[in-house]
Amino acid sequence: xxxxxIIYRSLRQHALSTFVTAAGIALACGLLMCVxxxxxxxxxxxxxxxxxxxxxxxxxGSKLQLVLNAIFHLEASPGNLAAADFEGIRRxxxxxxxxxxxxxxxLRGFRLVGTGPELFNVEYAPGKKFxxxxxxxxxxxxxxxxxxGSFAAQRLKLKVGDKFRPFHGLAFxxxxxxxxxxxxxxxxxxxxxxxxxxxxxxxxxxxxxxGHDAKYATDVxxxxxxxxxxxxxxxxxxxxNKQGTKMTMAYPVGAIIAELFGKIAWFxxxxxxxxxxVALVAAGSVLASIYNSMSARRRDLAILRALGARRRTIFGAxxxxxxxxxxxxxxxGFAVYFGLFAGVASVIRAQTGVVLDLGAKHPVLWIxxxxxxxxxxxxxxxxxxxxxxxxxxETLAPVS
Amino acid sequence: MLALADLRKSFLxxxxxxxxxxxxxxxxxxxxxxxxxRGESGSGKTTFLNLIAGILAADSxxxxxxxxEMTALSESKRDRLRADKLGYIFQTFNLLQGYTVLENVxxxxxxxxxxxxxxxxxxxxxxxxxxxxxxHFPRQLSTGQQQRVAVARALAxxxxxxxxxxxxxxxxxxxxxxxxxxxxxxxxxxDATLLLVSHDEEVLGQFETRKDFGEINRASVELxxx
Numbered sequence: 001x002x003x004x005x006i007i008y009r010s011l012r013q014h015a016l017s018t019f020v021t022a023a024g025i026a027l028a029c030g031l032l033m034c035v036x037x038x039x040x041x042x043x044x045x046x047x048x049x050x051x052x053x054x055x056x057x058x059x060x061g062s063k064l065q066l067v068l069n070a071i072f073h074l075e076a077s078p079g080n081l082a083a084a085d086f087e088g089i090r091r092x093x094x095x096x097x098x099x100x101x102x103x104x105x106x107l108r109g110f111r112l113v114g115t116g117p118e119l120f121n122v123e124y125a126p127g128k129k130f131x132x133x134x135x136x137x138x139x140x141x142x143x144x145x146x147x148x149g150s151f152a153a154q155r156l157k158l159k160v161g162d163k164f165r166p167f168h169g170l171a172f173x174x175x176x177x178x179x180x181x182x183x184x185x186x187x188x189x190x191x192x193x194x195x196x197x198x199x200x201x202x203x204x205x206x207x208x209x210x211g212h213d214a215k216y217a218t219d220v221x222x223x224x225x226x227x228x229x230x231x232x233x234x235x236x237x238x239x240x241n242k243q244g245t246k247m248t249m250a251y252p253v254g255a256i257i258a259e260l261f262g263k264i265a266w267f268x269x270x271x272x273x274x275x276x277x278v279a280l281v282a283a284g285s286v287l288a289s290i291y292n293s294m295s296a297r298r299r300d301l302a303i304l305r306a307l308g309a310r311r312r313t314i315f316g317a318x319x320x321x322x323x324x325x326x327x328x329x330x331x332x333g334f335a336v337y338f339g340l341f342a343g344v345a346s347v348i349r350a351q352t353g354v355v356l357d358l359g360a361k362h363p364v365l366w367i368x369x370x371x372x373x374x375x376x377x378x379x380x381x382x383x384x385x386x387x388x389x390x391x392x393x394e395t396l397a398p399v400s
Numbered sequence: 401m402l403a404l405a406d407l408r409k410s411f412l413x414x415x416x417x418x419x420x421x422x423x424x425x426x427x428x429x430x431x432x433x434x435x436x437x438r439g440e441s442g443s444g445k446t447t448f449l450n451l452i453a454g455i456l457a458a459d460s461x462x463x464x465x466x467x468x469e470m471t472a473l474s475e476s477k478r479d480r481l482r483a484d485k486l487g488y489i490f491q492t493f494n495l496l497q498g499y500t501v502l503e504n505v506x507x508x509x510x511x512x513x514x515x516x517x518x519x520x521x522x523x524x525x526x527x528x529x530x531x532x533x534x535x536h537f538p539r540q541l542s543t544g545q546q547q548r549v550a551v552a553r554a555l556a557x558x559x560x561x562x563x564x565x566x567x568x569x570x571x572x573x574x575x576x577x578x579x580x581x582x583x584x585x586x587x588x589x590x591d592a593t594l595l596l597v598s599h600d601e602e603v604l605g606q607f608e609t610r611k612d613f614g615e616i617n618r619a620s621v622e623l624x625x626x
Binding site: 002005006009010012013299300303304305306307308309310311312313392393396 | 447450453455456475476479480482483484486488490494495496497498499503506507508510511512516553
């Protein structure tokens with residue numbers, strides 16, 4: 001009971017510095033956990049997205065751009081594929097499914113993607129198929145109809161039966177409105193994938209949109225592929241990417257995204273370094289905060305010693321106080337973490353459709369707070385040594 | 401109960417000279433005895449009490465408390481012995497300002513072998529008339545009440561020896577008398593030996609047994625060192 005009482009009273013006596021120091025630690029701890037969790041979760045979420053397709057075929061260009069455009073609905077299309085090329089791959093004996101997509105229009109910033117209704121028969125994740133909310137139906141391949149992803153529908157306040165006119169381009173320009181009227185026939189249930197941010201219309205609807213160049217009316221932007229066997233990917237990769245010059249096949253999709261994360265690993269490292277530095281500064285602030293208050297505490301420590309407290313008790317009390325400040329900070333760090341993570345996750349979701357799980361567990365969520373408490377205890381060693389050396393008689397009273 | 405032999409303590413003066421403050425060839429107190437030592441300010445009497453309490457290391461000599469030679473013990477064991485057998489009432493009370501009255505007294509018991517006993521701490525505080533001030537902080541008390549907390553803290557661990565350094569120095573005459581009577585009475589109740597030092601003749605006059613500090617201390621240096 002003695003040690004907790006000494007720690008509690010000391011923290012109370014220096015409440016302001018305790019609060020400021022713990023707040024710094026909370027920030028450091030929350031930041032570290034957030035950086036780590038966003039990094040690992042976004043990497044996992046991005047690389048696991050689109051497991052429904054093995055590869056993406058598109059015009060000659062960057063594989064990453066192809067994947068970002070066709071799967072994540074980010075970036076512009078690297079170019080078009082002619083209808084003949086699409087037919088060629090669709091009929092290839094190793095290809096099980098080939099679903100064309102066409103992009104180039106938007107509805108108030110949300111991308112319109114032209115495709116075939118067969119897209120919605122594909123499992124977007126193992127065992128998970130697209131479903132429509134009650135009262136909705138898929139668009140007909142030859143009608144000016146649309147099915148909205150859940151996030152896009154929510155943001156645009158779309159419901160079944162609504163009519164809209166698309167805008168040309170991937171970025172919203174109010175002056176670039178098309179003359180075609182589309183009717184919403186269904187809203188997709190949330191999938192927590194980039195599909196949620198898209199408004200899906202029939203392929204022909206996009207190809208034949210008023211104002212589009214008739215020359216390209218049969219072109220597609222990309223083809224999403226499923227193979228009959230894993231070996232097909234390697235064979236087609238050789239055939240299309242190495243021997244061919246006209247098209248690019250991004251295969252396997254997960255590896256392309258992993259490559260992206262590999263390329264931006266330095267950014268992670270910089271973030272992690274910043275977070276580590278913040279943690280070190282926080283631990284340093286514990287040292288400075290307790291050390292600076294030592295002259296005010298010396299008398300109390302000397303009184304405790306005069307009452308019979310051993311040097312190691314005093315040393316331990318100061319060390320435990322530093323650890324307690326670390327523990328307070330680490331506990332508050334979870335609030336910072338949840339706040340930051342929720343903010344970052346909502347931005348990532350709005351921008352990419354990828355959903356990060358706030359409730360996800362990861363060892364960093366206990367390693368980081370414990371390490372922070374340990375660091376703070378380390379920071380407490382210097383003031384604890386000073387406390388250890390406090391001369392009792394000299395501190396307590398003038399000699400008489 | 402208390403026996404000293406050849407106890408010496410010196411300090412370095414600002415000029416770098418070693419100046420002897422305490423030089424007590426022999427001194428003893430029997431169990432239950434109450435002795436007042438008369439000494440002027442700067443005569444080294446606080447240093448003398450600090451040496452007995454073991455919060456200041458002697459240059460040489462022996463201090464034996466309740467049959468245990470303190471000066472032969474390690475610092476840690478000396479701390480434990482102090483927590484177990486000694487109560488110290490300081491002139492400036494030395495209460496912990498951030499702790500309540502009850503916590504101050506509980507802490508006075510915490511470091512000894514019997515440990516903290518809140519019920520006993522309450523009882524001692526009741527004995528000194530502070531049962532209604534348990535949750536107050538020292539700054540919320542009068543000087544006299546603070547002094548009584550210091551008395552309660554010194555006596556709460558049932559010490560064998562109580563050292564009191566000018567315990568009434570900060571009190572007016574009336575409160576000083578009352579306070580002194582309380583200290584002596586509680587020491588008697590607990591069968592504790594009392595060694596009090598003071599320069600106040602009225603305080604000293606209340607003791608049947610008193611001595612001049614100069615009689616037992618051969619060093620004759622006036623403190624603080626100049």
